[in-house]
Amino acid sequence: AQRVTQPEKLLSVFKGAPVELKCNYSYSGSPELFWYVQYSRQRLQLLLRHISRESIKGFTADLNKGETSFHLKKPFAQEEDSAMYYCALSGGSGGSNYKLTFGKGTLLTVNP
């Protein structure tokens, strides 16, 4: 069974501080990992995915297969980063493998 664990429900940091949102996964094959973000009163949107290896809005995430982790990091948090962040996993390409399993989410608050 596939599972995504986000150990922190809430995370509060000050503006300019580094931030790391943790994500661990369980999957028997080679998964694809994502980070989704949901700003207040907005829909869920993709922040980044491990295969694209991009940095979006200053955020990066590296897939560590040995530790089965995909932690989201940003060196200097901004107030506009305050949002709910979800880590998600899919089985990769092909039909129903595109379906996503979400973690429970971490609510990030960046204080001024």
Next chain:
Amino acid sequence: GAVVSQHPSWVICKSGTSVKIECRSLDFQATTMFWYRQFPKQSLMLMATSNEGSKATYEQGVEKDKFLINHASLTLSTLTVTSAHPEDSSFYICSALLGGLYNEQFFGPGTRLTVL
């Protein structure tokens, strides 16, 4: 960018009635759409995968006769909650899969269902 809409954005109904929720991909065609349910302060739980022109695939524990899914066109999937009860009250979110290099899911804004 790819946009997905849902209608209605919220609905209140009486127990025992049926409610239909529409999910549309506005500027792209989607052979695959997904329906999720989100309880307050909880994560999204996949209910079913909707495939254009074929039967939906339901996740374990989701009653297919309770949650009817129809994906009759490449831009529209509908979820009908039949004989709704208060425990069906929830936030229902759809997504549409945009094919291509990365096969990305685009999410609708969600529909808040309250069953009295």
